Amino acid sequence: MRSRWNDTEARACATDLELRAYSSRLLGQDPALVLHGGGNTSLKGELGDLFGDTRRVLFVKGSGRDLKSIGPAGFAPADLEYLLRLATLEHLGDSEMMRQLRLATLDPAAPNPSVEAILHALIPFRHVDHTHADAVVTLSNSPHGTEILRELYGDEVLVLPYMMPGFILARQIAAATRDVDWNALRGIVLLRHGVFSFHEEARGSYESMVELVDRAEGELGRRAGAKVVQPTAAAPDSPDARPAIALAKLRKAVGELSGSPMLARLDRSPEALAFAALDDCGELLRRGPLTPDHTIHTKPFGAVFDADPLPGLRAFAGEYQAYFRDYAQDHHQCLDPAPRYGVWRREGLVCLARGSKRLEIVADITRHTIRAIRLAEAMGGWRALPRDKLFEVEYWELEQAKLAAAGSAPEMQGRIALVTGAASGIGRAAVEELRRRGAVVIALDIAEGKAWRESWDSREVLALCCDVTDADAIGAALEQGVLHFGGLDILVSNAGNFPASASLGEMPDSHWEQSLELNLSSHMKVLRACLPLLETGFDPAVVFVASKNVAAPGPGAAAYSAAKAGLTQMARVAALEAAAKGIRVNLVHPNAVFDTGIWTDEVLRERARHHEMEVSEYRSANLLGLEVTSSHVAAAIAALAGTAFSRTTGAQLPVDGGNERVI
Template identity: 30%
Template sequence: MTKEILLPSLWDDAKAAAMDEPGKLLYRSNLLGSDLRITNFGGGNTSAKVAARDPLSGDEVQVLWVKGSGGDIGSMKLDGFATLYMDRLIQLRAQYRSLDQEDAMVEALGHCIWNLNPRAPSIDTWLHGFVPQAHVDHVHSDAVIAIAASTDQVRLTEEIFGGALGYLPWQRPGIDLGIKLGRMAEENPKLKGVVLGQHGLFTWADTAKDCYLLTLEMINKAALWLEATEKRPAFGGEKVPALPAEDRAATARRLMPLIRGRIGRDEAKAGHFTDAPAVLEFVNSHALEQLAPLGTSCPDHFLRTKIKPLVVPADADDSTLDALLAGYRTDYAAYYDRCKRPNSPAMRDPNAVIFLVPGVGMISFAKDKATARISAEFYLNAINVMRGASGVSTYQGLPEQEAFDIEYWLLEEAKLQRMPKPKAMQGRVAFITGGAGGIGSASAERLLREGCNVVLADIDKSALDEVVAGFGKRFGRDMVRGVTMDVTSEAQVIAAVEYTVAEYGGLDVVVNNAGITSAAAVEDTTLAMWNRTMDILSTGYFLVGREGYRVLKAQGNGGSMVFISSKNGVAASPGASAYCTAKAAEIHLARCMALEGAPLGIRVNVVNPDAVLRGSKIWQGEWSQQRAASNKIAVSDLEEHYRKRSLLQRSVFPEDIAEGVYFFASDLSAKSTGNFLNVDAGNPVSFTR
């Protein structure tokens, strides 16, 4: 056990020997950031003071390389560091008088930039710059924050670190805290760093390697001491037993759409669920009721998780949820009113981000899946901190006003204002059948480009895996999932929609697209061919449509369904009676569902493609030969044949169909339901009548 909690040194002298100082700083940062026990995602920063040339004068100058605003030390590259002239930073220090200058001082950092580096310096810059030692690490280790968030943190710091680390009480990071930290380092040459109250660890050393090793040593000390000292069982022991794993998953699937619908009315949110052992230990514990309302401690934690989570009973029904969520919003508004200052930004979304379900686990919702997942990771950090602190002392969150001042800091607001506008489909979730095929994957891409999360369902596993991997690379792995499924199997359709809800918390868009073709004269159409065509196209669309509809209804937030039918659904073609009839059934099913869905805000529309040869797998097989034969032309002439047949004399591609899908999936068509849109370059036989 003890061995497992100890962080090993991953420093490789041979590797480091070839690196210059900025290279070693990057190496150290990536090593530190690659272990969540050392720091949370995006948390902490590292620095080195390095001699360099002034680009204008050629003189040697001291430059502070310090992780800039944004990014994560685990994955950052060299361009993630801001670079600042040390002498100018020291000049700014001389100008600083009082706390009300802090924000202006951050603006003034712009005058200290070395070499026109565009990376913005963060507010932690001062905490690195004013420490005299060349190398400084700042990390948010759970073990150290546990000590920093205990009521007797000063005594514990002394006891555990035996004078190697000093203690600075909580203060919002900025030049003022930087000056205090620098002074402490200067006046106490024996100190190797400090514990920042409620916040984290600072360590310093003369070389990159020593700084890295020192950071590990201090975290290991804290972790070992906690392990040896913690009261057990953690959190006062179990109050509620964990449900069996399957029931936990089923409860999460039931609750997530109910919550999502209620908190996503203004802005759609993507969800995440985890029932990791450390989460269950906390949500099932006696201490949950007492600790959860205290809120998180490290500012990084609550910026992501909101000041506190909402506890939701596993059996909560609609009215319980209404009351709980409304209660949270009222509390949040009251917190805003209590703490706001005359120039505070307007109140932001008052809904909870973290939902703790005793017996079940933790649900999180945020503007996109990655943010929801990372918020859950941060709350897990907070749980670790609370377990440590309450195991050896009494846990204390950050004082409410301090939390508010961070949350509504004007600098934080300015950062938010600079962020790009949300994409049209941000936070929404689409389920697309036949997603590995031509039209399905083009539609997925169109929606992904608008920020939509997409679940692709297909019967062809290898094609599906390839498409999902490709999208994952381009749009981010959190944005896309694949599920193998046969649309003719009721059980598989139910499981695939359940999977979607489990992965993203709900559903907004269903694209019914999986398909095959069949062609034969009526007298040659076997019952097997007829049934197979009907099963996949009309029955398959029904099963997928029904399961999607059930989720949309439970969510209570409307939604959009798009059925990919065909020209053949409106215009009969010879030699394909089963296909044409099945496609017509799809259109009529869409109309029936549009009728029933309207009072719920569920829109159902149809896109009718025609002759989309390129990219389509159905045109790679027999269908092409039959179509070519029935038109008495060569297969290679088909594309040209269809182009010439169209009114606009143009070929139709999967991307063109995808535009129609996007139109109906998005709010662009908010006032359309029960419609169909032909995307076929014009064909009089399918004009609406």
């Protein structure tokens, strides 16, 4: 591990707090130090009030803030003297401690101080840095970890046993450091938890952390690195020989077990496959997590799936409920018994979560955990905390309060959609509307170039270049999308084009055939590929984007109108056929949506002239006299795919501002 300190960047910080935020971000940017909101940092300084009085203040990371992106506003200024008085109390319940920390905060707009605020207050240096460095935790999760760490750091570092975070931990540190010579210390290691470093200067504290962790990494490499044998990953053998379908079935069962749709990801990276090829991979994963604070994201242990994953899922649920019964007190309520990660023998690692951000967190934690397990195994055995200690943290009132603070879930959370023709116009608007409602989206478009694909956050929208007239390309994109998100609940079949005007007497074969291929046949190919996946979906729904031309065609548009009429008829048959599987199939018929790729300014001017109208008049030439945009169509599509229309199939919904030929 090397220091990321950059003098130019550091000099650009105008205040001590800005510099504190800067060196905190250096820690946050290194996933070997902290993951997703883990770790915390602080600065001791002064703050004046309206009356000219100044107080000693601890600026400490706000609860729920992420070191990776923290700025000065992410720190809560708390009255340092008050925190030190709290540290002298014999007992302080954790909820009461959080209330007291809030009371000690000197800015009403500040976030809540970190639960470790009192501990930071006790360390008598201006800067305190705390991480959950993989290397240190891995060493402490192996046999003789304590002796190895004590030997490695000598008198420079205080190595303390594991203790539940919160007030008890602050008390433990206070007791352990009562007679200590702080100036002889560079850090504190909390076994199975992490590391503290401290210094008067920001750089000194940060670089102490880097140096301490670097030594642990070196030690780990010497003791274990060479001994980690990478097994050759065996070829996956999924029961269906199609892992996407098998994963979608597993996701369905997990969602039913947890009570709401969940996302799933199959990690088939070389590391994941190598782990899944180990004979004892399941037993290793069931031993426990890297650090107990991972349990709120991952639960205390992983599931083990065989070729047919469902028995493994049931076994996990049984084991989780037994764990709850073993350690719960009267006031505890059992969380859902669905796993959040697991190893699927020979297939890879499965990560599960309700939303896309949480899925990313679980995937990162799982990756770091299996690496640590392999290293600790090479040192003699992976040792996680015992389950009673894990229970204390998983069901800790403060951890559960963090989850509850996340608020209510959006309508489509945990649901997975596929949208074709997604780079622009109605397709793009549909992706955005589905996202707004909480769904994740596999977005397909034939458009090349990266710009449209990179315009979305890949955690939420997996954008792939795909020609929907090519059945093989559809299959490959679908497979990739399903392995990324876990299944399919919603299909928005939208890709299409509006060919140049051509009367039937002069129509070339190619003109007719190209329109049928894209505007009709491709929709059948996409639907055919999606149906087996939709069967495993949650309230599965298909929405086809047809056209007002079905009911009210215009001269010169035979190729387009005939294809869209065919599409409508196909959708009606699909509604009949798919109903028994619970899949709803509906259509929208938009008209005159001018913010799509079809309508360039020139075409718009030409059509307006043709109808002897001003462009503005032509834009809203419908019964309601209102312009129709992609976002209006997208809202109708999302509604048809959502709960409002959960009892509707085979319906055709005009989105055209009203048209007397249609009505």
